Amino acid sequence: MDGESQILKSSSGHGKRGGWITFPFTIATTAGLNIAAAGWMNNLTVYLIEEFGMNSIDAAQVSNIMNGSVNFVPVVAAILADSFFGCFSVVWTSCLISLLGIVLLALTSTIDTLRPQQLCTNGSGICMSPTKLQFAFLYGGIALASIGLGGMRTNIATIGANQFRDSKYQNMFFNWFFFTMYIGTVIGATVIVYIEDNVSWKFGYFVCVAANFVGLVVFLCGSRFYHYAKLEGSPFTSLAHVIVATIRKRKLPILDENNWYYGPHANVDQTMSIAPSRSFGFLNRAALKCEGDVKQDNSIAKPWRLCTVSEVEDFKSLMRTLPLCSSSIFLSTPIAVLISLSVLQALAMDRHLGPHFQIPAGSIPVIVLVTTSIFLTIFDRFLFPTWEKLIGHNVTPFKRIGVGHVLTFIGLGVAALVESKRLNEVRDRDGFRISVLWLVPHLVLIGIGEAFHFPGQVSLYYQEFPTSLKSVSTALTWLAIAISFYVSTALIDLVRKTTSWLPNDINQGRIDKFYWVFAVVGVVNFGYYLLCVWFYKRKVGNKVVDHGASNAFNK
Incomplete structure (x- = not known):
C-alpha cells in the first residue's frame, strides 16, 4: 500500500491514521506555541531596557536579530524535515528546544543573580553592566526559544495538512491553522504582555513556559493518530546536479535538436516534450547526452554529469x-x-x-x-x-x-x-x-x-x-x-x-x-x-x- 493510500479519507472516517482526529492535536499545539512565543517576543525590547539596562536602540537591534532568526530557521527546518527526519521529529524537537529557551528567560526574571541590579549609584545614571553569566542565560534563552519557534512554525502546518488526501480539506486545515496562529499571537501579545508589565516578568514568563509545555504534550499525545509521510529526499540535490553538470559541460555547444536532450523523470507525463526552454539557455547543457552518460536501460549513469530536462526546467523556475x-x-x-x-x-x-x-x-x-x-x-x-x-x-x-x-x-x-x-x-x-x-x-x-x-x-x-x-x-x-x-x-x-x-x-x-x-x-x-x-x-x-x-x- 503506497503512502497516500494510507491516509485516512477525511470525509469517511475509515482507516487507521490521519484525518480530522488529528486536528485538535495540531491546532492546540499551534495555539500553545504561538501564545508562548508572542508573550516573550513582543515584549523583549522592553525587558532588555527595563531589566538589563540595555540601550534602547541596542535592545531594538537584539529584537531585530531575534525576529530574523525566527523567520530564517523555518527554511532550514523544512529542508531537514523533507530530507532527513520528517515533520513529526522536527516539530516535537523544536517544541522542546523552545521550551528550554523560555525556561532560561524565566530564570533570568526569577533569580536575582541572573540579571544586573537596576539601582544606579548616587543618581549618576551609571548602572551595573550584565556579567558574562547573565548574558549567557539571556542570549542562550533567546537563541533556543527563537530556533524552537522557527523549527515548529512551518512544519506543524505541513504535518497537519499531510493528514488529509483531499485538497479541499487541506485548505480548510490551512484556514484554521492561520486563524489559530493569529489568535494565539494576539493573546500572547496582549494578555501575557500585560501581565509582564503590570504583575511581574516572572509570572508572565512562566505563563509562556506553561503554554509551550501544554503545546508539546498535546502534540506528543496525538502521535498514535498521525499519518507519517514518506521521506522523498532533498530536492536541492537535483538542483546541485544541474549546477555541477552545467559547469562540467560548459564548453559544449547548445543544440536545438530534441533527441540530444535527456527526457523527464519517470513519474512525469511521458507525452511532455523533452525540448528545454530557451530562457537561461546555458543551463540546457546539463541535459545534453554525451557518451557514457546513459546506461543501456536508459537510466542516468553519471548524475553529476547529466540531468533530465525536468530538473533543468525546475532550476530555471527558481531562477x-x-x-x-x-x-x-x-x-x-x-x-x-x-x-x-x-x-x-x-x-x-x-x-x-x-x-x-x-x-x-x-x-x-x-x-x-x-x-x-x-x-x-x-x-x-x-x-x-x-x-x-x-x-x-x-x-x-x-x-x-x-x-x-x-x-x-x-x-x-x-x-x-x-x-x-x-x-x-x-x-x-x-x-x-x-x-x-x-x-x-x-x-x-x-x-x-x-x-x-x-x-x-x-x-x-x-x-x-x-x-x-x-x-x-x-x-x-x-x-x-x-x-x-x-x-x-x-x-x-x-x-x-x-x-x-x-x-x-x-x-x-x-x-x-x-x-x-x-x-x-x-x-x-x-x-x-x-x-x-x-x-x-x-x-x-x-x-x-x-x-x-x-x-x-x-x-
Whole structure:
C-alpha cells in the first residue's frame, strides 16, 4: 500500500491514521506555541531596557536579530524535515528546544543573580553592566526559544495538512491553522504582555513556559493518530546536479535538436516534450547526452554529469522567480524597522486609556497583526468575490503584491509625519507626550498592505516553483522576512554611525527622517518590482512565455 493510500479519507472516517482526529492535536499545539512565543517576543525590547539596562536602540537591534532568526530557521527546518527526519521529529524537537529557551528567560526574571541590579549609584545614571553569566542565560534563552519557534512554525502546518488526501480539506486545515496562529499571537501579545508589565516578568514568563509545555504534550499525545509521510529526499540535490553538470559541460555547444536532450523523470507525463526552454539557455547543457552518460536501460549513469530536462526546467523556475523574491526583501525591511521602532516610540508616548489602564508598549505591533487578520477575512469574503464578478477574473498574486507595495510606502510616509508631530510636541511643549493612538493610522496601513502582499507572495511562489520545491516555496516568504530583519539591523547600525538620527533618547533624534528615507526606498523598490513583473517569464503548462506588465497582472 503506497503512502497516500494510507491516509485516512477525511470525509469517511475509515482507516487507521490521519484525518480530522488529528486536528485538535495540531491546532492546540499551534495555539500553545504561538501564545508562548508572542508573550516573550513582543515584549523583549522592553525587558532588555527595563531589566538589563540595555540601550534602547541596542535592545531594538537584539529584537531585530531575534525576529530574523525566527523567520530564517523555518527554511532550514523544512529542508531537514523533507530530507532527513520528517515533520513529526522536527516539530516535537523544536517544541522542546523552545521550551528550554523560555525556561532560561524565566530564570533570568526569577533569580536575582541572573540579571544586573537596576539601582544606579548616587543618581549618576551609571548602572551595573550584565556579567558574562547573565548574558549567557539571556542570549542562550533567546537563541533556543527563537530556533524552537522557527523549527515548529512551518512544519506543524505541513504535518497537519499531510493528514488529509483531499485538497479541499487541506485548505480548510490551512484556514484554521492561520486563524489559530493569529489568535494565539494576539493573546500572547496582549494578555501575557500585560501581565509582564503590570504583575511581574516572572509570572508572565512562566505563563509562556506553561503554554509551550501544554503545546508539546498535546502534540506528543496525538502521535498514535498521525499519518507519517514518506521521506522523498532533498530536492536541492537535483538542483546541485544541474549546477555541477552545467559547469562540467560548459564548453559544449547548445543544440536545438530534441533527441540530444535527456527526457523527464519517470513519474512525469511521458507525452511532455523533452525540448528545454530557451530562457537561461546555458543551463540546457546539463541535459545534453554525451557518451557514457546513459546506461543501456536508459537510466542516468553519471548524475553529476547529466540531468533530465525536468530538473533543468525546475532550476530555471527558481531562477526566474528570484528577482521577484529580492523585491520582497526591500518590501519587508521597512516594515521590520517600523515595528521595532514603534515600541520605542510607544515608550515615549502617553499610553493611558482612561485613568486606570495603560497600553503595554510591547503590544503596539499587535495593531498590524489584528488589522491583517481582519482584512484577510474582508478580502476573502467580500472584496475579491466582488472583484471577480465585476471584472471577470481573479485578483492575481502580482496585483496583490503591487497594492501591498503602495500601501507600505504610504504607511511609512504617514509614520514619518506622526513622528515629526511627536517630536515637535515634545520640544515645543517641554516634554509633552502625545497619545500612543497617533501610531494607529500608519500601523493599520501597514497591516492592510500585509494582508495584500503576504498571501500574494505565498501564492505566487507556490504556483511558480517546481513540484519538488513546493514545501520550500512556502518557507521562502519567511526567508525573505528573515533577511529583511537582518538588513534592517545593518541599516540601523549604519545610520547610528553616520548620523545623529537614532540616539538612545529618541526625543533627541530624528526617527522621522529615517522613515522618510524608507518611504523613498519603498517607491524605488516598487518601480523595481514593476520591472521584474514586466520582464518576468512565466511557466504555462510545459512552455515558458513572456508577459508584459499588463498581461502579467491579469494572468
